[in-house]
Amino acid sequence: MTSSADRVMIFDTTLRDGEQAPGCSMTQAEKLRVAKALAELGVDVIEAGFPAASPGDWESVNAVAREVQGPIICGLARATRDDIEKVARAVAPAARRRIHVFLATSAIHRQYKLNMAKDEIIRSAVEGVKMARDLCEDVEFSPEDASRTELEFLAQVVEAVIDAGATTVNIPDTVGYTVPHEFAELFRYLRKNVRNIDRARLSVHCHDDLGMAVANSLMAVVAGARQIECTINGIGERAGNCSLEEVVMALRTRETFFNAQTGINSQKLYPVSRLVSSITGMPIPRNKAIVGENAFAHESGIHQHGMLKNASTYEIMRPQDVGLTRSSLVLGKHSGRHALRERIKELGFELGDAEFARVFEEFKALADKKKELFDGDIEALVLRSEGADSGPWSLAELTTSSSPAGGQATVTLRHADGSVIERSASGDGPVDAAFKSIEAATGLRPVLRKFELRSLSEGEDAQGEAIVYVDFNQRSYRGSSVTTDIVESATRAFLEVINRIELSRKAA
Ligand code: KIV
Numbered sequence: 001m002t003s004s005a006d007r008v009m010i011f012d013t014t015l016r017d018g019e020q021a022p023g024c025s026m027t028q029a030e031k032l033r034v035a036k037a038l039a040e041l042g043v044d045v046i047e048a049g050f051p052a053a054s055p056g057d058w059e060s061v062n063a064v065a066r067e068v069q070g071p072i073i074c075g076l077a078r079a080t081r082d083d084i085e086k087v088a089r090a091v092a093p094a095a096r097r098r099i100h101v102f103l104a105t106s107a108i109h110r111q112y113k114l115n116m117a118k119d120e121i122i123r124s125a126v127e128g129v130k131m132a133r134d135l136c137e138d139v140e141f142s143p144e145d146a147s148r149t150e151l152e153f154l155a156q157v158v159e160a161v162i163d164a165g166a167t168t169v170n171i172p173d174t175v176g177y178t179v180p181h182e183f184a185e186l187f188r189y190l191r192k193n194v195r196n197i198d199r200a201r202l203s204v205h206c207h208d209d210l211g212m213a214v215a216n217s218l219m220a221v222v223a224g225a226r227q228i229e230c231t232i233n234g235i236g237e238r239a240g241n242c243s244l245e246e247v248v249m250a251l252r253t254r255e256t257f258f259n260a261q262t263g264i265n266s267q268k269l270y271p272v273s274r275l276v277s278s279i280t281g282m283p284i285p286r287n288k289a290i291v292g293e294n295a296f297a298h299e300s301g302i303h304q305h306g307m308l309k310n311a312s313t314y315e316i317m318r319p320q321d322v323g324l325t326r327s328s329l330v331l332g333k334h335s336g337r338h339a340l341r342e343r344i345k346e347l348g349f350e351l352g353d354a355e356f357a358r359v360f361e362e363f364k365a366l367a368d369k370k371k372e373l374f375d376g377d378i379e380a381l382v383l384r385s386e387g388a389d390s391g392p393w394s395l396a397e398l399t400t401s402s403s404p405a406g407g408q409a410t411v412t413l414r415h416a417d418g419s420v421i422e423r424s425a426s427g428d429g430p431v432d433a434a435f436k437s438i439e440a441a442t443g444l445r446p447v448l449r450k451f452e453l454r455s456l457s458e459g460e461d462a463q464g465e466a467i468v469y470v471d472f473n474q475r476s477y478r479g480s481s482v483t484t485d486i487v488e489s490a491t492r493a494f495l496e497v498i499n500r501i502e503l504s505r506k507a508a
């Protein structure tokens, strides 16, 4: 059966706008892992980064362009020759590529940020788009802070960049200021007043400062937008961006209302959401729509009664439609490869043979320490990063002790250059002492901002995840680790932070 619904493109910017969220920076290996998962999810465009921001960003965009097949690979550029050429070179290996040029247009940005008059803005935007079109067939232009730009001027800019060759025009609500009806009116205004509007795809890009990013994006679709820019779990600057999983499931659940469809494989939403949360250390609130732990949980007796009679009484989507397949099946040390592979598949992950071999080995080691392995344990094994690109230091040995007077720790670290270094320290407790020993061994002293511990599964022998947040040289870093011993988890998480600092110093 063919559908008459219009196709809306999903432009994922988790690796660019999402990564701009404080503490969400990712290593190149992590970005590649997310990009491959996004390709499997079926996004149309991956905005892989902002190549002019740093050599490390350029490398990451280039690696995604080389290694990820399927979606269009895009990079962001200011309207300058240097930025645009950097994007063109970074995305060159991709089979399908896009250059995304942006320039602010609102009076506030023109006056305070750019110090440019309206005619200069139009000239720069047109020059930027022409430069990009000389290097790439597919060019997107964004008038930054469009929602606070004078309507007539915005229409002039849009018309000029389409004449210059922009194939997509994206309308950002950069500061999350607009409201659904007003934003729909803006799109209608552009469709009515821009002479050449049919020659470009209209796109929407919303931030969530007032909690309306998804609603504003949906109203833009009602008013003619045919591309939505969004991020997994809604991560992004300040309050974040439009959440991919929410906007996609709204379009899918209310398809007859919106008369629009995406190419997203919705059963991959839950695993991709867990992957991004685990890599960025941004926890998913329990009550978050679509992917939160409580999104499909029914507590009240009346609701449970209704659900038992017919799930549609209280559920508008089925958990399996978003890839949530919880099972009461428990694995243990006698479970074989086949059982583990099946469970991993049911949880929505696809692993290559080498990756599965690593997970199976770690599964066996964990099953020796822990009688029963639940879904949370299996997920943690799959999501654990694979060591590639993980920085120079590894933990060879850790001994700790504690008494009411405080804690002591001795750590032995191995460096990638072959050296081994042992340091001891005392602290308020064993975790503090272990952190101090690592600082003494590596010579790096980041400022600890936050330290979180949580249990990933059930029982007294549950695995504990430690997440450490620090500041170093005006940047935020995060590290996490999962083991059955919380002091070891905390120590490994802190060492991951040190490794991330070393990696970003190398990439800068
Ligand atoms: O929010 C914004 O305006 C942006 C643009 C660069 C598209 O992220």
Ligand code: ZN
Pocket: 017, 172, 174, 205, 207
């Ligand atoms: Zn943005």
